[in-house]
Amino acid sequence: MPQSTTIQQALYMPFSRDSWAQLRNAVPLTLTENDLAELRGINEKVSLSEVTDIYLPLSRLLNLIVKAKQQRGVVLNQFLGQQEANRTYIISIAGSVAVGKSTTARILQALLSHWPEHPRVDLITTDGFLYPLEVLKRKGLLQRKGFPESYDMKLLVDFVSAIKSGVAEVQAPLYSHITYDRLAETVSVRQPNILILEGLNVLQTELDSPVSIKRPFVSDFVDFSIYVDAEEKWLKEWYVDRFLQFRSSAFADPHSYFHHFAKLQDDEATKMASHVWDTINGPNLRTNIQPTRERAHLILKKGAHHAMEQVLLRK
Incomplete structure (x- = not known):
């Protein structure tokens, strides 16, 4: 039995899609098909039924956890004789390139913002x-x-330290997938109730760095962490499919850093995307991203066609 499977059995409660869906507990669906169309990533086919089965129970769980954290803060303030401070609850979403982290983050942002306890939900990548x-x-x-x-x-x-410290306004840098570069512009984050932080390496700790490096990590400031998981064979297939579709979308923009890929034939584009996966994304997944998976509070496991098949909730 693979070591990761043994660890998951020890640390997590497994739920099939059907058993997880039962935990929705009549939470209403607040998204329409049109809403979902704007939230989907390229080459993803997230359905309203998946939102109902997977994301609504997850939004209910997160709402209960955030509400409990807020109540604890009130009690602590009363004990210390302090005024109520603005505390942002940070949720991180990790996982491989092409696994659908961004779509997961956008759907959760949309659902969580409908709960009255935390109407202001920001998303930063x-x-x-x-x-x-x-x-x-x-x-x-x-x-x-x-x-x-x-x-x-x-x-x-x-950035995350300032957010957690309650700084009134914090600037986050923006990124362009067209120019493949950080932009000069920034976005202001002003004490949201919840901040969703999405990225490849947000679960890393000091265990992933040389012994000589002693510093805080993003994971030190995160309250709840999610890892979106899938077998590498599916991840590579999704990455290649996305690359092929980008030829007529992002790559077609004359300002795109990858504009020279726009006219590649299918076989050439497939070969190029496979090479990028095999030399960059695959090694990064196996060396830096996947080893952090079992640190997450919750793992969303995908099968073929991006379909969620299992949820693992940390005990």
């Missing part, structure tokens, strides 16, 4: 904290983009 393209080139990291060393971790940790 860690892409904006990648080093600028010029810096990556200078450091020789362009072929390791997405690996931990390609991120400005001090900037990212300072």
